[in-house]
Amino acid sequence: MSTLGGMDAAALHVDDVKVEIAGRTIVEGISLSADGDVVGLIGPNGSGKSTVLRAVYRMLRPTSGRVTAADRDVWESRPREAARVTAAVVQDGPSDLELTVTECVATGRIAHGRLFGSDRPEDVLAIERAMRRAGVNDLADRDMSTLSGGERQRVQLARALAQEPRILVLDEPTNHLDIRHQLELMALVHALGVTTLVTLHDLNLAAAYCDRLVVLSAGKVVASGTPSDTLTPELLHEVFGIRAQGITNPLTGRLQLAYAHEKEMNFS
Amino acid sequence: MTSVLTVVPLTSRTDHRRSIIIVLMIACVAAVVLSVSIGSVPISPDRVLSVIADHILPWSVSTAATDVEARIIWEFRLPRALLGLVVGSSLGVAGAVLQAVVRNPLADPFVFGISSGASVAAVATLTLGLGVLTAISVPVAAFGGALATTLIVFALAQRRGRVTPGRLILAGVAMSYLLSSVTSYLVLRASAPGQGVSQVLSWLSGSLAAAEWVDLGIPAVVLVVATVVLILLARILNALLIGDETAASLGVDVGRFRLVMFVITSLLVGVAVAVSGAIGFVGLVVPHAVRMIVGSDHKWVLPTSALAGGLLLVVVDIAARLIIAPSELPVGLLTAAIGAPFFLWMLRQSSKGEA
Numbered sequence A: 001m002s003t004l005g006g007m008d009a010a011a012l013h014v015d016d017v018k019v020e021i022a023g024r025t026i027v028e029g030i031s032l033s034a035d036g037d038v039v040g041l042i043g044p045n046g047s048g049k050s051t052v053l054r055a056v057y058r059m060l061r062p063t064s065g066r067v068t069a070a071d072r073d074v075w076e077s078r079p080r081e082a083a084r085v086t087a088a089v090v091q092d093g094p095s096d097l098e099l100t101v102t103e104c105v106a107t108g109r110i111a112h113g114r115l116f117g118s119d120r121p122e123d124v125l126a127i128e129r130a131m132r133r134a135g136v137n138d139l140a141d142r143d144m145s146t147l148s149g150g151e152r153q154r155v156q157l158a159r160a161l162a163q164e165p166r167i168l169v170l171d172e173p174t175n176h177l178d179i180r181h182q183l184e185l186m187a188l189v190h191a192l193g194v195t196t197l198v199t200l201h202d203l204n205l206a207a208a209y210c211d212r213l214v215v216l217s218a219g220k221v222v223a224s225g226t227p228s229d230t231l232t233p234e235l236l237h238e239v240f241g242i243r244a245q246g247i248t249n250p251l252t253g254r255l256q257l258a259y260a261h262e263k264e265m266n267f268s
Numbered sequence B: 001m002t003s004v005l006t007v008v009p010l011t012s013r014t015d016h017r018r019s020i021i022i023v024l025m026i027a028c029v030a031a032v033v034l035s036v037s038i039g040s041v042p043i044s045p046d047r048v049l050s051v052i053a054d055h056i057l058p059w060s061v062s063t064a065a066t067d068v069e070a071r072i073i074w075e076f077r078l079p080r081a082l083l084g085l086v087v088g089s090s091l092g093v094a095g096a097v098l099q100a101v102v103r104n105p106l107a108d109p110f111v112f113g114i115s116s117g118a119s120v121a122a123v124a125t126l127t128l129g130l131g132v133l134t135a136i137s138v139p140v141a142a143f144g145g146a147l148a149t150t151l152i153v154f155a156l157a158q159r160r161g162r163v164t165p166g167r168l169i170l171a172g173v174a175m176s177y178l179l180s181s182v183t184s185y186l187v188l189r190a191s192a193p194g195q196g197v198s199q200v201l202s203w204l205s206g207s208l209a210a211a212e213w214v215d216l217g218i219p220a221v222v223l224v225v226a227t228v229v230l231i232l233l234a235r236i237l238n239a240l241l242i243g244d245e246t247a248a249s250l251g252v253d254v255g256r257f258r259l260v261m262f263v264i265t266s267l268l269v270g271v272a273v274a275v276s277g278a279i280g281f282v283g284l285v286v287p288h289a290v291r292m293i294v295g296s297d298h299k300w301v302l303p304t305s306a307l308a309g310g311l312l313l314v315v316v317d318i319a320a321r322l323i324i325a326p327s328e329l330p331v332g333l334l335t336a337a338i339g340a341p342f343f344l345w346m347l348r349q350s351s352k353g354e355a
Helices: A049-056 A079-085 A101-109 A121-133 A149-161 A179-192 A203-209 A233-240 B002-006 B014-037 B045-056 B067-101 B114-127 B134-157 B165-190 B197-204 B213-232 B234-242 B244-249 B254-276 B282-294 B298-322 B331-354
Strands: A011-021 A024-035 A038-042 A064-069 A086-089 A167-171 A195-199 A212-217 A220-225 A242-248 A255-261
Touching: A011 A049, A011 A195, A024 A038, A024 A049, A024 A195, A024 A212, A024 A220, A038 A049, A038 A203, A049 A064, A049 A086, A049 A167, A049 A195, A079 A086, A086 A149, A086 B244, A101 A121, A101 A149, A101 B234, A121 A149, A149 A179, A149 B244, A167 A179, A179 A195, A179 A203, A203 A255, A212 A233, A220 A233, A233 A242, B014 B045, B014 B067, B014 B282, B014 B298, B045 B067, B067 B213, B067 B234, B067 B254, B067 B282, B067 B298, B114 B134, B114 B165, B114 B254, B134 B165, B134 B254, B165 B197, B213 B234, B213 B254, B213 B298, B234 B244, B234 B254, B234 B298, B244 B254, B282 B298, B282 B331, B298 B331
Parallel strands: A038 A195, A038 A212, A086 A167, A167 A195
Antiparallel strands: A011 A024, A011 A064, A212 A220, A242 A255
16 A cells, blocks of 8 residues: 555455344344445444444454455454454544543554554654544644544544555444534545445435445345435335435535424424 | 663653653662661661672672671562562553553452462462472462453453443452452461461561562563563553454454453562562552553553552562561551552542443
């Protein structure tokens, strides 16, 4: 991979993956692909979105099926090899983390640096560049515990970018962010040009910033395609139990959803 | 160690951290010299230094110390001070690592029952006559006892893959009680008239009094090797602070790494307990104080905890010898007197955070 400019994308394939936890099937028959685009994984709570991601970033080994990243089986690779291709921003960063921003971002070099030993110049460079890209270079010496939720999330993104990944996995990256930071973060992710698999609760963010969507329900893929193909009133009724209709956002020209609870009356 | 410490990118704290390390090194040397010069026969620090110099320098150094003084220094007091330094360092480092891998500032080898596990195994080896070469078999048994206890406590504290601070402490305290009673039983069972029960009891509550040069070798080697390895793995310890999921995504085999860390801390605690008994709370207090000064990057936490732990134990041992002079208190009694209130204070802080 080039050490100079941006990052190049690699293909991610999830092929017929099944995950069981303590004998219970959490997800089954999951197949999806992403290559240089932003793929959103949506579905109600408990539909298995995070489980699919865990199988990709090597947290939860699938019971059957294959996950390949850059043409290599993720679960046959060594952890460090896999982490040189795929980086993840997950939801376990504690709010009282005592590390400084730079120390946190520097953990992104674990997979690249020699296992023992100190930073090489390219490690230092990757850390600085990742912090600039995520817009946290001004926070370098701040303690993580003093940052706002939005700043913390950008630091975690910088930490993932320091891995120089070709595939990025994001689990609810906009959680707890105010609306401006939600939009900024998604715009930043979209502009990275890295293959991205992202779970989102907010269907409008999914519609606006994902190139393609994969819809999960009860541990199975029920639809996939472009946002306008997948976010149909029928599917949203069936999967999320809401009434919804696609409209055009007058400011951006992109797809947006107007939705209402099933029981809500139309007063117009 | 310097080659590891010199390349730290982008941090303005680096200089300040480096000077703290140097100050602590000087303080450790001063504390050792002070510890050697204090006792029923006071010996001035310059005589102490000249006797030490005479022994370690290849040429002979003129000294004003008498032969008796020279023997007191070299055969009794210096090994004791150095053992305090090594044991304190080991406990400081072990505490810092435990606190990172279980992501809990209340972690401590003593609180978790690890020291008790090491004690049981060491006492069993001595009283049941299992060991032939006690200089080797006791530390090895203590290491085994420490590791087994660590794994049991961690397994007990786990529930659906999650470790909660409360469960961890309860499991540690329960194991600690259980193992202490086993140790008492072993001691009482073995104590036929004439055997040195009081000596065993003094060792059990943590004491450096019986230190000899032969006791120093294994703990010193374990300390140096373990600390260097740990400093080189500091960034992975930092990643564990963020979380298991993030660490896994960063390329860390979390389960295996945690196991390796348990083995290393058990080694540190086991060989320390084998020579000095269970000295509590050094591993709790030291890393916590250190993090307030140098931050939480383990590249700095580990060497600073080693130095501060050694310094603390040497100083507390001086106090243990002075408080009821001419007799002395077991040093473990004093560290518990300092550490237990600190532990309670921390427990209060952490339960505030959870509420």
